[in-house]
Amino acid sequence: MNDMATGGVKSAERALAILELLTRHERPLTFTEIARTLRYPRSSLHGLLRTLVDRGWAEFDPARRSYTLGIRTLEAGNAYNRSLGLVDRALPLMEHIRDTLDETVHLAVLDGVHNVYIAKVDGRQTLTLASEVGRRLPAYATGVGKVLLAGLPPEELEARLNEMDLVPVTSRTITDKDKLRRHLALVRQRGFSVDNEEYTLGIRCLAVPIYDVNRRTVAALSVSVPAIRFTPAHRQRAHRLLVDAAYRLSAALGYRSGARPQPSTGDHRGSTTGDTRSRASTKA
Numbered sequence: 001m002n003d004m005a006t007g008g009v010k011s012a013e014r015a016l017a018i019l020e021l022l023t024r025h026e027r028p029l030t031f032t033e034i035a036r037t038l039r040y041p042r043s044s045l046h047g048l049l050r051t052l053v054d055r056g057w058a059e060f061d062p063a064r065r066s067y068t069l070g071i072r073t074l075e076a077g078n079a080y081n082r083s084l085g086l087v088d089r090a091l092p093l094m095e096h097i098r099d100t101l102d103e104t105v106h107l108a109v110l111d112g113v114h115n116v117y118i119a120k121v122d123g124r125q126t127l128t129l130a131s132e133v134g135r136r137l138p139a140y141a142t143g144v145g146k147v148l149l150a151g152l153p154p155e156e157l158e159a160r161l162n163e164m165d166l167v168p169v170t171s172r173t174i175t176d177k178d179k180l181r182r183h184l185a186l187v188r189q190r191g192f193s194v195d196n197e198e199y200t201l202g203i204r205c206l207a208v209p210i211y212d213v214n215r216r217t218v219a220a221l222s223v224s225v226p227a228i229r230f231t232p233a234h235r236q237r238a239h240r241l242l243v244d245a246a247y248r249l250s251a252a253l254g255y256r257s258g259a260r261p262q263p264s265t266g267d268h269r270g271s272t273t274g275d276t277r278s279r280a281s282t283k284a
Contacts, residue, residue: 014040015052017059018048018052019052023136025189031046033181049067053067055070086218090221090249093249096282097121097238101225103223104122104223107221108148109148110139113163115136115148116134116135117134117135117144118133128184143193143206146227147207149187150193150217161181166180195207195276202226204276207220208221210250212252212253213253
């Protein structure tokens with residue numbers, strides 16, 4: 001049999017599809033679930049899974065007869081972060097924000113229709129958050145996710161919106177695509193986003209973009225705050241710290257925008273119809 005499929009190696013494409021499937025699910029998957037989703041021949045799937053387990057890319061739980069990601073995926077993710085250098089550069093800045101505000105700080109990137117957290121520093125205040133490093137959350141329902149979506153070219157944004165099912169996570173989640181489009185337009189215009197308890201009730205989040213040398217939004221930096229502490233003064237202080245950190249990280253990635261941006265003094269109250277930052281301050 002010819003092992004080439006649409007310009008790629010079929011066995012490699014199938015192995016990667018298995019890893020992508022395990023990545024999308026946060027629970028173990030049985031052989032039957034994998035086979036039903038991917039529709040591969042069972043004999044081929046057995047061989048692929050055995051190879052992935054033997055090489056450490058997947059793990060098999062004999063008690064549950066199920067598969068999860070293996071330790072090599074963590075090693076690869078850490079190597080990716082080291083090669084990019086973004087996490088290493090970001091952590092001291094995130095710790096400074098945390099130490100100044102005593103709030104939790106996140107760094108995230110976009111993967112399909114999800115944002116993935118690649119770094120997190122916790123404040124001393126105990127918060128119930130679903131934002132562990134490596135966790136994938138629906139981008140339409142988070143502050144970092146909305147910043148990352150707003151940074152996409154229009155045609156790419158539409159393609160990803162077509163893949164989204166805007167399921168309500170809380171009563172404040174945006175569930176209408178036209179409303180989300182208008183919201184993202186305001187995020188682009190003002191340059192920041194506020195998660196108004198859209199993923200976790202009682203928690204609000206202020207997020208700003210990070211740019212690369214080609215002026216693309218490659219990551220988002222955020223502060224998560226209990227709604228009761230999200231006062232105008234606290235918001236603006238968090239905003240200033242995020243803008244400064246985003247400027248430094250973007251510059252480290254080669255982004256150049258001329259004069260150093262100044263934080264906006266505009267309205268940070270926001271709602272699910274648009275919580276953003278001034279365009280001047282987004283070029284960080």
